[in-house]
Amino acid sequence: MEEKKTQCESEVEIPSVPVIQFYPQLYKQRYRFVEDLVYRYEPKKVADLGCGDASLLRQLKKLSCIELLVGVDIKDEHNLEMDGYYLRPYITQRLFPRELELTIILYQGSVVERDSRLLGFDMITCIELALRVAETYSYSVEFTGVGEPPAGAESVGFCTQIGIFRKNGAKAAESCASEQREQHVYKPVVTISFPSLQQEKYFKTTVVSEVCKQVKIMRMEYLRGLKEQEEGREPSNESDPRLLAPMLWEGQLYTEAEKARIEASAKPFSVKDKFYVPLQRLPAYVRLHHLGVSEERIRSVLADSGTLSSDGSAVAIDLHDPPEPDDYSDDYPDGDDYPDGDDYPDGDDYPDGDDYPDGDVDYPDGGDDYPDGGDDYPDGGDDYPDGDDYPDCDYHPGDEPGDEPGDEPGAILIS
Structure with a gap:
């Protein structure tokens, strides 16, 4: 029996199957495909049915056009709450808030059930979830995919096949809405609101921060010009590389039109030891111009900051930064590095009369x-x-x- 088994095993040849590897991995290609659609159509309300561990939602929350992001999954509440933990705003998103509001909601529920709270969404995704949509609901369909097959197997098609369904006209949406009113089947488990410039406190913080940054940059340029005059040099038209660094970081190198707008505004000036930037000039700068703040709005935001001139027409700061505070004549209060007359507080190097205590x-x-x-x-x-x-x-x-x-x-x- 053993001999037959050994003989049989020796006669069987297991064919080698080539392993097809995708780069990036297929799930990343699927998420990237959805991101590209969001970039193209800029939907404000997006839902992911069968959201799983919310990986796609974590990608989509970074996109600035989305204002409402919803995930629906049948998993238990505890797991949904854990998924919600990774959807919360980063600390940096409080320092640099979004321009538009963003709310993320995770619902517990089955995608085969209808819930009226998903009416009116601009985009609904079903990644790694089988879904059929009948022509009854007036959709046009485009089939595509990600994960191209290897050479010689093109007839197999994409590894991940994708169907893009688009509504045909407003009437279809109206008829669908009329069939489903106030049916709240899903249970909300997680609701997250992101900081945004639509909220007054974040808007004010951003305006103050941007004004301070631009005023300090202008002061550095102004002081450089004064130094060139003192040295008898011709004023330089090139920006100091130190001043370009924050603008390069934020993508704020100015276009010719933006430069012309800034040059046409009131110029900064100094009186004795004070440096002044007219409020009229500030809205000309890219970030503040984009925020749509007026001279009056800047004045009201800065009213309690103590940085306005006496007549409220300009931001006023010291022309030179004050020296760093030093409480002692040297590094420590004793005439040398420690308060005892030498390097340590005991009369020598340690308080015991020798090097150690x-x-x-x-x-x-x-x-x-x-x-x-x-x-x-x-x-x-x-x-x-x-x-x-x-x-x-x-x-x-x-x-x-x-x-x-x-x-x-x-x-x-x-x-």
Whole structure:
């Protein structure tokens, strides 16, 4: 029997199957396909049916055109709440808020059930979820896909096939809406609101930050011009590279039209030790111009900041930054680096009359370098108090006799 089995196994040849690898991975290609559609059509309301772990939603929340992002999945509430954790705003999104509002909602529910809260959405995606839409609802269909087949297998088609359904006219949408009114089947589990410039506190913070940045850049340019005049040099028309850095970071190198708009506005000036930027000039700068703030709006935002001139027509700051505060005549209050007359507070390098605080050689143990009376550490027989070279039996096990077995090498537990 064994001989027949061995013979049979030797006669069977398992054909090698080539492994097809996709780069980027197919799921990333599918998400990128959806992103491209969002870039092309700029929908404001997007829903993902069968959202899974919300990976697609995490990608779509970065797109500035979307104002409402909804995910629907049948999974339990706890898992949906965990998915919602990764959809929250980043800290940087509070410092640099979106221009438009964004609300993200995760619903618990089945895609085979209707919920009227999904009416009126501009785009609905079903990634990795089979869905059929009948022609009854007046959709046009475009078939495409991602994951191109290898050479010689083109007839197989895309690895991931995609159908794009578009509504034909407004009447179809109206008829669909009339069939489904106030049917709230899904259970809302997570609702997240993102900071945006539509909210007054974030708008004011952004305006103040942008005004301060532009005023400081103008002051640096102004001081550079004064220095060139003092040195008898011709004024330079080239921007200081230090000033270009923030603009390069934000993509704010000016076009000729933007430069002309700025040059046509009132110029900054100085009086004694104060530097003034007329409010009339500030809306000419790209970011503030894009925000649509007027001179009056800037004045109202800066009213409580203490940076306005006495007549409220300009931002006023010191022409030169004040020197860094120094509480002492040198680095420390004692005439040298420490308050004792030398480098340490004891009259020499340590408070004991020699280099260390123990009154004998270098340490307080009365005869050697540590207080154990016989070696370098306080354990009375070796270098640490545990019977080996380390103090707790938990560090570097196995290095010296006396360690307890079973400790993880190099592991440190902090509690």
